[in-house]
Amino acid sequence: GHTSTVNSLSFTPTGSHLASSSSDLSIKLWDFSTYTCIRTLRGHDHTISAVQFIPLPVKETSTRSLNTPSASNETTTVSATSLASSSSNANTGIDMSVAGSSYLASASRDQTVKIWDLETGFCDQTIKDHNDWVRCIGVRDSDGALMATSGNDTVIYVYDTTTKDRKQIAQLRGHQHVVEALSFLVSANHNHHKKNTQSEQKHFDSCMDYIASGGRDSTVRLWSINTSQCLAVFEYHENWVRGVLIHPSGNFIISTGDDRSIRVMDIKSNRCLRTIDNAHSHFVTSIAMHHTLPILVSGGVDQTVRCWALD
Template identity: 30%
Template sequence: MSLLSERQKEELHKSILEYLHANNFIDAFDSLRSETGVDYTPDPKSKYAGLLEKKWTSVIRLQKKIMDLENRNATLQEELSLSPAKRAAMQTDWVPRAPAAYVLTGHRGQVHKVAFHPTFNLLASASQDMTVKVWDWETGEFERTLKGHTRDVNDLDFDSKGNLLVTCSNDMLIKIWDVQNEWSNIKTFAGHDHTISAVRFMPGDQQIVSASRDRTIRIWNVASTHLVRSISAHLDWVRCVSPSEDGRLLASCSNDQTAHITDPLTGETKVELRGHDHTIEVVVFAPTAAYPSIRELAGIPDTDRSRRPGAYAATGSRDKTIKIWDTQSGQLLRSLAGHDNWVRALVFHPTGKFLLSASDDHTIRVWELATGRCVKTVQAHGHFVTCLAWGRTAPTQRAPDGKTNGADGKAPDEKFVNVVASGSVDQTIKIWLP
């Protein structure tokens, strides 16, 4: 069966004849007219003038479109062929990207801190407006407001089961709220002589640790609310305090431009981290998952396979830098520069491959730990970004000696949820989801 009809053949022959005549190929013109028997008189005004060129270029354009579509189809087929398990694995290296999934509004002052509930899809936020607000981060819906403090609420933390929430304030009080009993305020701790900047549950949830402008770090018994120990490690306002995974060490930082690694049982300073030239706003211990990347960054030999909690820490300062430290020797391993203003918050990626930072330059930055490079900058808020938190992570079960419960001594694979929350002086909280 012929692909071309008689009419189409005639049209094609006439357009070729017109082309040959227009380009002065007279012999070819005569020969084709004779062989096809087409009776055609060339006419530059006829519909056949330039028709061959038009058809030719449209064929080329069509071919290009077909190739583009074939490439796109191949890409989509490749994505579809990935099993859900493979797609999930690809998500493990997820980091926040604009735009945020939700913008939570309701606070009437800057947001100081955010904390994820360890099991429910809940986020708690502490604000200058003297309240704590609770949100459903999965839907972006507001749940409730907790009132009780009479000044700025500066920090908050859930216990490991999510039964209790602890908060601290400029009113010099620490409060514990019972999540399962309508979030009622069940305990209040008094004793600090000035603004309380930070509060955390110690591993095991029997004690809490707080840091204050009165220059002390204090450890309290949750059940009795009694003061267990007061530690005077710093010469100025203590901005932040954080326990290691096994609770055997405390990291703290201060307006005195130092960070300290302290023994919570004796109050003795193990190591002083000195190198910043302004107030240190934040200090966090690196999770054991980050050790291989930190060792690669610092050029520490592969022979060091220790997974002892609290071996490394990161600090963020008003000098605009982030510093990574060996907490045993006090050695500065690397300084990360890139922010244009104070660094306010740090959080390690659950895989241990990245460090996320938040700054007064309105951005969240993602640092690749193995190289120290900033691999992503997210324009996060319209004002200073004050805090940052990663979604819940299943805690590694540790034996009393601090070792992990993996048969080979390695930590078991931790399950984590890809969600990040940030808070700002712009009074909003943003939820970043894949």
Template identity: 55%
Template sequence: MVLTDRQRSDLHGGIYEYFLSRGSDFAQVAEALARADPDSCKAPDSTATDESNGKKTTKSTTTPILEKKWTAVPRLQRRVLELERQLTVNAKIHAHRTGGGSDGSSANPSGGIPARERRLLPRPPATHTLQSHSAVVTTVSVHPVYTMAASGSEDGTIKLWDHESGEYLRTLRGHTNVVTCVDFSPKGGYLASTSTDLSIKIWDVKEFTCVRTLRGHDHTISCVRFVPPTGAKIVVTASRDSTVKFWDLETGFCDATVSDHSDWVRCLANTTTSSLALVATSGNDRTIYVYNAHEKREKVAELRGHDHVVESLSFLCSSLLPKKGSAASRPTTSAAEGASSSWEYLASGSRDRTVRLWTVANGGSCLMTFRAHENWVRGVLIHPSGNHILSCGDDRSIRVFDIKSNRCLRTIEDAHPHFVTSMAMHYTLPILVSGGVDHAVKCWQLD
């Protein structure tokens, strides 16, 4: 590479200033450079006399420009890598939202299917198997912005992963017993966790530190969720003490306690509409209660039908569906056709081996029941499209149910070599994360 006269002059000046700053050991080298190129090699404004070794030499007291540029290079390289990574994430989000391009003609490499027509359902094999926990993985959650997943375990730790690269990121330590649930805040700034040590912890995701610990339940805390309309200001928790509590994170106090359940409350789900925030709860008493999460915490629905413990709940938020009037504006099932235009649907998974789809409108009712699992159902999710329900369970499988046809559309047999305890899905990136009794977290690509 050929340097211009200006670049060559700057380089000579930088080298001269560097040697000058090193004192008497490099004085002769600096003097030789000054004689060879006196126009470029001029002493800096801030200098001092160095009399070490019995010799008087001029020494620069400022940080040489060459050192500044040298250290700036790796810093800028790291910044470039961060920006490239964010660009990749944004491109994936854009492709998912637009169907791969403005004309929707981007093809699926695995099957040649136009991106708009892809159903984005999990397929084997797992893209990554993440192993670092020393006990059962009890809970997983996916960050809403970054390619980050969190997992909690019976080993008492929370681990953070990059679900895109499969890299282990960090371990959060603070709980003294089994971690039962983790949940990222709506914007991803915080992570909430619960444990059998009777504490709720709020973690700063950027600093990886615990910023608040909440206490008030009398038994194991099973589940935690942020209440979306409040950002990261309110969380709701469910406990084995049969209560559901709403917490103000700014004060650290419990705002309200709901005691409708008669037994262990195991699971929570939440959603929002433009005018309503809903929280659903259930557990050992087999009853699902749905509450308005606003100040009064009034009960809006009571759903019954399961024959055993309810292990998991999941709402479909109407804001995730296309606008009213489009073909996919709500779950396309005859049972759902008469449901409320508010499109508030809830899925539940139970130890009775069934997955049920409910409408919360008009007091609530069961729309359909899926019977395919051969053992307890441990986790359920309603797909963002509103057309599928995903579930996992103790039969070691992950299943996809089609709401329109009321059948099991896809089964990933032996998703884990042991019980599948939990799963979480990113609602813009094509990724599903699952945790199991095998101590592992698995990442599944959606196609």
């Protein structure tokens, strides 16, 4: 395992593999069916703050699935040492059609963001736009087409991951302190199975352009990527904001932070609709939402993970 603090975790879209990043300067890829480490990625020069898998577009995933063995077949696992001595086109042990991802993004205190090719295990690109510690990454999980990064320099950079060089398409400025969290609209599988009305679909499509951020200035901000404008500022927290997400409906932002609360805010009216005070006994550092069930999970400095049922 790691030899220092684990700072971030990310599942592949299908849940088949897990990535972990650490202050030991390494990223480890784990086969979640066997709980074994199948590869260690190295290249950063300082603490790795965040990792995030970049999903394959749904159409591409389907196409790959038609041309690859079924998910029931066992994938070949290759250790980092054996891979180093094998041919350059050897299998990494991650079947992309099973994982639903072909790239991994990482952010570090060395001021860089790296994109890793899961087929080869090599760093495909190093992004050097930030001038300070990069603390967080957000990826639009519905199609993997957009990625955002931010940290101590307070600037949010947005990239088009469908271009070969991951072209920067926006710079979002407004936070007055370190940015700790980023989130695009959360993709929920159960939402895709219902038939939306025309107005609901239009609203959903517009929400795909949104990104939410939270920072040490105690604010949550909602941004339009197309215009690079801040659409709303939510000032309901009394301390650092550590986690944010945009609800799959596109109507709410859920946030948490060092005031130990979880808050649900209505985007349209900029009102705090629900507050869970003392959600944890210490700082709440992260939140995430289940992709198929109306369940929110939170984690904190009190060393607990808690599950919350959403109405």
